[in-house]
Amino acid sequence: MSSSQEPMKTPVALLIFNRPECTERVFEAIRQAKPSQLLAIADGPRPDRPDDIAKCAAARAIIDRVDWDCEVFKNYADTNLGCGVRPATGISWVFDRVETAIILEDDCIPHPDFFRFCDELLTRYRDDDRVMHISGNNFWASKYQHEDSYLFSRYTLSWGWATWRRAWQHYDYDMKNWLQMAPDRQHQLLQDLLGDDHAVKTWARIFHDASSRDLGCWDYQWTLTCWLQGGLGIVPQVNLVTNIGFDADATHTRSADTNSADCPQLSIPATAINFPLQHPELVTRNLQIDRVIQEICFDYFPKFFKRIQLKLKQLTRSA
Numbered sequence: 001m002s003s004s005q006e007p008m009k010t011p012v013a014l015l016i017f018n019r020p021e022c023t024e025r026v027f028e029a030i031r032q033a034k035p036s037q038l039l040a041i042a043d044g045p046r047p048d049r050p051d052d053i054a055k056c057a058a059a060r061a062i063i064d065r066v067d068w069d070c071e072v073f074k075n076y077a078d079t080n081l082g083c084g085v086r087p088a089t090g091i092s093w094v095f096d097r098v099e100t101a102i103i104l105e106d107d108c109i110p111h112p113d114f115f116r117f118c119d120e121l122l123t124r125y126r127d128d129d130r131v132m133h134i135s136g137n138n139f140w141a142s143k144y145q146h147e148d149s150y151l152f153s154r155y156t157l158s159w160g161w162a163t164w165r166r167a168w169q170h171y172d173y174d175m176k177n178w179l180q181m182a183p184d185r186q187h188q189l190l191q192d193l194l195g196d197d198h199a200v201k202t203w204a205r206i207f208h209d210a211s212s213r214d215l216g217c218w219d220y221q222w223t224l225t226c227w228l229q230g231g232l233g234i235v236p237q238v239n240l241v242t243n244i245g246f247d248a249d250a251t252h253t254r255s256a257d258t259n260s261a262d263c264p265q266l267s268i269p270a271t272a273i274n275f276p277l278q279h280p281e282l283v284t285r286n287l288q289i290d291r292v293i294q295e296i297c298f299d300y301f302p303k304f305f306k307r308i309q310l311k312l313k314q315l316t317r318s319a
Contacts, residue, residue: 009119010162011037013094015087016106018045018055020062022244023106027062030104033115034068037098041090044077052080059106073097088173088218095165100126102162107245110136110160111270114240118162120277121150121234130283132167132231133222136160136241139268140292149277151286152232154193155293156223160241171225175211178224193227195287199294206298232285235293242270 012035016023030038040063045052066072075093077086087105094101100122102115114136125131137157178186186207190200210220226233244267 008033008035008115010115010122011035011039011094011098011101012115013039013041013091013101013103014063014106015041015090015104016059016063017043017083017086018052018059019106019245020055020058023059023062025244026104026106026109027065029110029112031066031068032112033110035070035102035115037071037073038063038066039073039094039097039101040075041086041093042074042076043081043083043086044079046080083216084218085173088171088221091168091218092171095168099165100162102160103158104160104241105245108136108160108241108243109270110241111272113273113275114160114270116275117150117236117240117273117277122162122164124279125234126164128283129166130230130232131234132156132163132226132229133158133233134162135233135235136239136270138236138239139296140289141238143296144289144292146237146289147278148237148280149273150234150236151280151289152283153235153290153293154227154232154285155235155290155297156219156226156233157235157293157297158219158222159243167226167229167231170229171222173218173221175207175221175224177228178207179211189227194290194294196291196294199298202294202298232283235289236273238271238273239268240270240273243267 012030012033014023014026014030040060042056042060045056060076063072063074075090080086081089091101091103094103102118104110117136118134121134125134131152133156135155135157137159181189187200187204190203191197194200194203206220207224209215210217225231
């Protein structure tokens with residue numbers, strides 16, 4: 001039986017920017033859950049986009065509409081830091097203040113059960129260093145089904161997720177440990193972690209490109225952080241968070257991309273999960289689910305990144 005009536009124990013962090021319509025929908029989902037603490041992280045307007053000023057102000061005004069018993073903390077940037085630095089610094093600010101957090105972006109709408117799911121698992125694995133990430137995402141239910149309420153994976157899907165200060169303390173936005181490794185050591189690390197030549201090549205390229213230029217990402221660095229610590233992520237039996245950000249205002253998930261052959265359609269509905277949760281017997285990586293996640297979520301990346309590289313070259317020439 002699904003239930004979302006339990007009082008929330010975990011603070012919620014919400015990352016916002018310039019999309020008040022999306023922000024309002026996510027805020028309403030948070031409002032229904034009534035966390036006792038809300039930590040709002042906002043990026044500033046872009047200097048070349050005058051319309052950002054009003055949009056950013058409208059998104060921030062939504063946070064002022066908290067009408068339940070809730071302590072609100074704000075971390076608002078005066079200038080635009082970008083969708084790499086701003087989430088990274090914002091999440092670090094969150095864990096300077098709280099031990100655990102559920103983290104949502106302004107285009108990720110959670111099912112009510114997502115909050116209880118995170119609450120229970122944050123408590124269950126609070127002192128288990130093997131577990132570093134709790135995701136609300138499941139894009140593969142039609143491909144792979146299982147009886148347990150969740151499984152363990154190498155991957156850290158982050159359209160609605162939760163973690164602990166003990167895990168985030170290892171986060172390295174600049175990927176210093178990776179850059180200090182010799183190429184053969186990097187390859188061996190990925191081979192040991194992933195055990196699949198294709199996945200190794202894909203992630204070697206992702207990490208190389210993420211560390212060599214600012215592509216406005218923070219989540220690949222988080223994945224690497226978890227891998228360097230030998231950490232696992234939790235993935236739910238059903239999809240608990242849906243992304244509504246596939247539109248013209250998106251940075252990485254414009255609607256045109258979702259219809260092309262090199263970016264999968266991942267905006268699927270969020271559904272309820274049954275409680276009480278059925279826990280796996282062992283805290284160990286599920287190889288089968290990792291193969292499915294690699295195929296659905298990451299095998300598009302090389303083509304996607306080529307398009308970004310082309311855009312960067314065009315911008316460089318016009319500068």
